[in-house]
Amino acid sequence: MDLHFGDSKPTDEERAAVDALLGPPESSWEGAARDEMRAADLRWARGGREARDRRDLLLPGLHALNDRVGWISEGALDYLCRRLTVPPAEAYGVATFYAMFSVRPRPATVLHVCTDLACTAAGAPELCAGVEARLGPESGVRVERSPCLGLCERAPAALVIRAGEEISARPALEDEAVQADGGSGGTAPGVGKGKGRRGRATMRATAVCAPATVDTTVSAATAPESAPAEPPPATAVPQAGDPTLTLLKRIGTVDPASLDDYRAHGGYTALRRAFELGPAGVIREVTDSGLLGRGGAAFPTGRKWQATAAQPDHPHYLVCNADESEPGTFKDRVLMEGDPYALVEAMTIAAYATGAHRGYLYLRGEYPRATHRMRHAIEQARARGLLGDDVLGQGYAFDIEIRRGAGAYICGEETALFNSIEGYRGEPRSKPPFPVEKGLFGKPTVENNVETLVNVLPILTMGAPAYAAIGTGRSTGPKLFCVSGGVARPGIYELPFGATLGELLDLAGVRDGLRAVLLGGAAGGFVRPDETDIPLTFEGTREAGTTLGSGVVMAFDDTVPLPRLLLRIAEFFRDESCGQCVPCRVGTVRQEEALHRIVERTGAAAADDVALLREVGRAMRDASICGLGQTAWNAVESAIDRLGAYE
Amino acid sequence: MTAIPLGVPRRLVEFTLDGQEARVPEGSTILDACRAAGKEVPTLCQGDTLTPKNACRVCVVEVEGSRTLVPACSRKAEPGMEVRTDTERARHSRKVVLELLASSVDLSTTPEAAGWIKEYEAKPDRFGPDAARVEEEPRVDNDLYVRDYGKCILCYKCVDACGDQWQNTFAISVSGRGFDARIAVEHDAPLTDSACVYCGNCIEVCPTGALSFKSEFDMRAAGTWDESRQTGTTTVCAYCGVGCNLTLHVQDNEIVKVTSPHDNPVTHGNLCIKGRFGYQHVQNRD
Numbered sequence: 001m002d003l004h005f006g007d008s009k010p011t012d013e014e015r016a017a018v019d020a021l022l023g024p025p026e027s028s029w030e031g032a033a034r035d036e037m038r039a040a041d042l043r044w045a046r047g048g049r050e051a052r053d054r055r056d057l058l059l060p061g062l063h064a065l066n067d068r069v070g071w072i073s074e075g076a077l078d079y080l081c082r083r084l085t086v087p088p089a090e091a092y093g094v095a096t097f098y099a100m101f102s103v104r105p106r107p108a109t110v111l112h113v114c115t116d117l118a119c120t121a122a123g124a125p126e127l128c129a130g131v132e133a134r135l136g137p138e139s140g141v142r143v144e145r146s147p148c149l150g151l152c153e154r155a156p157a158a159l160v161i162r163a164g165e166e167i168s169a170r171p172a173l174e175d176e177a178v179q180a181d182g183g184s185g186g187t188a189p190g191v192g193k194g195k196g197r198r199g200r201a202t203m204r205a206t207a208v209c210a211p212a213t214v215d216t217t218v219s220a221a222t223a224p225e226s227a228p229a230e231p232p233p234a235t236a237v238p239q240a241g242d243p244t245l246t247l248l249k250r251i252g253t254v255d256p257a258s259l260d261d262y263r264a265h266g267g268y269t270a271l272r273r274a275f276e277l278g279p280a281g282v283i284r285e286v287t288d289s290g291l292l293g294r295g296g297a298a299f300p301t302g303r304k305w306q307a308t309a310a311q312p313d314h315p316h317y318l319v320c321n322a323d324e325s326e327p328g329t330f331k332d333r334v335l336m337e338g339d340p341y342a343l344v345e346a347m348t349i350a351a352y353a354t355g356a357h358r359g360y361l362y363l364r365g366e367y368p369r370a371t372h373r374m375r376h377a378i379e380q381a382r383a384r385g386l387l388g389d390d391v392l393g394q395g396y397a398f399d400i401e402i403r404r405g406a407g408a409y410i411c412g413e414e415t416a417l418f419n420s421i422e423g424y425r426g427e428p429r430s431k432p433p434f435p436v437e438k439g440l441f442g443k444p445t446v447e448n449n450v451e452t453l454v455n456v457l458p459i460l461t462m463g464a465p466a467y468a469a470i471g472t473g474r475s476t477g478p479k480l481f482c483v484s485g486g487v488a489r490p491g492i493y494e495l496p497f498g499a500t501l502g503e504l505l506d507l508a509g510v511r512d513g514l515r516a517v518l519l520g521g522a523a524g525g526f527v528r529p530d531e532t533d534i535p536l537t538f539e540g541t542r543e544a545g546t547t548l549g550s551g552v553v554m555a556f557d558d559t560v561p562l563p564r565l566l567l568r569i570a571e572f573f574r575d576e577s578c579g580q581c582v583p584c585r586v587g588t589v590r591q592e593e594a595l596h597r598i599v600e601r602t603g604a605a606a607a608d609d610v611a612l613l614r615e616v617g618r619a620m621r622d623a624s625i626c627g628l629g630q631t632a633w634n635a636v637e638s639a640i641d642r643l644g645a646y647e
Numbered sequence: 648m649t650a651i652p653l654g655v656p657r658r659l660v661e662f663t664l665d666g667q668e669a670r671v672p673e674g675s676t677i678l679d680a681c682r683a684a685g686k687e688v689p690t691l692c693q694g695d696t697l698t699p700k701n702a703c704r705v706c707v708v709e710v711e712g713s714r715t716l717v718p719a720c721s722r723k724a725e726p727g728m729e730v731r732t733d734t735e736r737a738r739h740s741r742k743v744v745l746e747l748l749a750s751s752v753d754l755s756t757t758p759e760a761a762g763w764i765k766e767y768e769a770k771p772d773r774f775g776p777d778a779a780r781v782e783e784e785p786r787v788d789n790d791l792y793v794r795d796y797g798k799c800i801l802c803y804k805c806v807d808a809c810g811d812q813w814q815n816t817f818a819i820s821v822s823g824r825g826f827d828a829r830i831a832v833e834h835d836a837p838l839t840d841s842a843c844v845y846c847g848n849c850i851e852v853c854p855t856g857a858l859s860f861k862s863e864f865d866m867r868a869a870g871t872w873d874e875s876r877q878t879g880t881t882t883v884c885a886y887c888g889v890g891c892n893l894t895l896h897v898q899d900n901e902i903v904k905v906t907s908p909h910d911n912p913v914t915h916g917n918l919c920i921k922g923r924f925g926y927q928h929v930q931n932r933d
Binding site for chain 1: 715775777801815820826833
């Protein structure tokens with residue numbers, strides 16, 4: 001590899017941001033200034049395999065620059081490439097792949113206003129218009145219309161991210177404890193700790209506004225560090241405190257920052273049980289429990305673990321998919337914010353069972369509080385010997401690294417996520433080979449969703465038979481549902497599999513005038529209000545010709561016309577298509593164009609375009625590489641077939 | 648005489664291809680089997696010198712038991728597989744893929760595209776006059792070759808040829824996302840500011856003419872490009888001792904383009920800047 005760099009140089013700030021992540025450069029090959037160079041360094045290149053092995057630090061490096069400066073300049077990108085021996089063209093391809101990065105100058109503060117389904121129904125268009133009118137170009141805030149931010153229970157939602165200096169040396173536990181007490185709304189690490197040499201406005205800060213008004217959003221965007229605190233995660237759980245809960249039982253009752261509190265409420269009993277059973281025993285329990293993946297694909301978890309554990313190639317990796325980006329889904333966020341240690345424990349068990357010693361938690365970039373809580377929980381667990389070289393004194397080594405996503409729905413696809421972690425564009429790979437055989441870094445990898453992993457804890461504490469007795473024969477255990485839209489009490493609901501859609505909607509207090517329910521998010525499908533007897537199980541929804549997906553249940557009344565919702569879904573897929581395969585790259589564009597043409601039309605005037613949509617949709621479903629393209633037409637098709645849209 | 652390594656004999660895989668028994672060496676793709684059986688399957692992003700990226704999806708076939716169609720170019724034949732290449736379902740996807748491509752980019756210089764569009768009865772104009780297209784001015788920023796994005800189908804072949812599959816220069820990558828994805832050098836700069844070494848191996852693999860010799864581009868613009876009047880002469884490059892084969896494409900006694908035979912064991916179709924572009928001295932008649 002013969003790398004070529006341009007003449008652009010990084011600013012001191014950009015250099016500092018990269019060096020904070022990677023350490024100071026060791027030679028001029030890595031971009032050290034010539035006067036820093038010792039004579040002995042002249043011909044010394046930290047190149048070859050060792051440098052290329054750090055390719056996976058490209059995405060964290062881009063984050064470091066974006067966090068600090070707010071955008072990625074040519075000089076900064078070149079410097080990062082020198083440090084990692086990455087060709088600048090490839091790094092440019094990666095940087096331009098993610099929605100949260102910009103390679104053009106922009107203000108340090110970026111306000112993401114969610115314009116997705118639940119927020120649109122809750123007034124996002126007016127919010128956007130109001131905010132854009134008040135935050136003009138001179139305000140120093142860039143307003144961006146964003147896909148679902150995963151805050152649907154408090155729609156409409158907005159997220160402020162201000163780039164700036166971060167406390168780099170991280171004995172930040174105190175900070176985090178302080179923040180946890182304050183419920184961590186506007187969070188600017190380091191503020192008020194005497195480090196504010198350059199003033200508060202140059203510190204990195206994030207703030208969540210939900211439910212957002214024009215006033216609260218504008219004030220949060222101008223001063224994110226003093227924005228009011230976010231409500232605690234338990235407010236997203238209307239059933240909080242109900243003693244019959246299994247997965248959500250600790251949310252609202254334990255302090256998410258306290259490991260002792262977690263242990264006092266049954267934490268780490270499942271891991272002890274796992275060590276008693278041994279890896280094969282854990283896999284047997286999980287297989288017997290009938291646990292199916294909760295991320296949307298419903299693959300048997302035990303089989304996946306067994307297949308990974310049996311691979312002779314080493315090392316094995318564990319990846320937790322917390323890149324929750326399906327519009328309408330926010331269960332993983334609430335789990336990570338409200339009960340972070342449960343995920344740490346569950347990941348440890350999964351890794352132990354499958355023979356992995358390294359776990360990656362790929363966490364959605366738009367989830368600052370969840371990132372914060374998980375980082376804190378992992379540090380605490382490490383400090384107390386629950387992660388590290390000798391977990392619980394059992395001689396088993398395991399550690400977790402958090403990797404932040406950067407705004408790409410496609411990275412929730414398991415193989416795209418591997419590419420993203422490895423420092424490549426988040427494009428799905430073709431399967432076979434499957435991840436259990438060749439996954440992350442080409443090694444056997446087990447990848448599970450947050451909710452799937454958290455289910456492993458009750459399986460081990462109550463035993464597989466007791467767990468399998470919950471739910472129905474083919475869909476066992478409790479299930480989390482993300483209820484939003486036209487209901488009185490939106491939030492995460494935990495019900496045993498087998499409850500009907502009607503029961504769930506009653507629990508959430510569905511409002512009058514129900515017109516349609518979207519199951520499974522943008523990749524799912526609509527059902528009619530008279531179909532509320534559909535059992536919420538994998539097999540029940542399949543028999544009814546729809547899908548459970550990731551557990552999204554979004555209720556719509558007549559306030560937003562259905563064609564507008566369909567157009568929003570189509571825009572989402574157009575924006576989020578990675579562009580690798582033709583059916584999805586161009587098909588999602590043609591789908592959106594057709595829906596645009598018929599947004600005000602019905603009957604014969606729409607018939608031609610409906611026929612066109614069917615043909616394109618069928619090819620997308622049949623010929624796309626991954627699930628994104630294959631499901632991009634589902635919701636539109638279901639609206640036409642079940643709801644009679646455009647008739 | 649050079650000894651030809653025979654390698655370990657490969658086992659034969661038996662499977663069913665359109666109802667017929669097919670036997671191919673282990674590791675062969677469905678496409679290999681189709682071609683061995685004399686079946687035509689359209690391909691765009693598949694290249695004979697590259698690992699298939701299976702991005703264009705025009706070669707999809709039906710495999711029994713598979714939920715979706717599978718790309719023939721990259722799916723390996725497995726024992727007992729039942730493959731059908733010409734079903735209504737496969738033909739439908741190929742037709743739509745051709746329509747999507749032809750409605751978004753210019754396929755006029757893609758060999759065989761017109762024939763496939765006819766064969767599959769694809770109607771690219773059905774998406775209406777306002778259908779989004781990749782409309783960009785061809786980038787002419789150097790004397791050797793031209794990048795015409797309006798013809799690019801994003802097959803990734805140039806990226807793979809420039810990167811770890813052949814050239815290891817890594818001057819280009821896909822940038823952006825979705826319909827806005829483009830092949831670009833770092834910072835989307837002109838080629839002259841990039842890592843490009845002008846080997847032209849990307850032109851060699853480009854299936855659509857989005858990358859072309861400046862000489863070809865200019866002659867097409869002037870309407871003088873005429874492949875029926877061209878001859879190809881394969882010779883040995885005189886610049887160094889490697890012994891690369893060059894095929895000189897000559898029209899009206901002028902070299903208009905240089906390629907290399909893909910089955911040449913030295914080049915596999917690849918050249919360097921000298922072999923590819925350094926031919927002017929040959930026709931300097933002063």
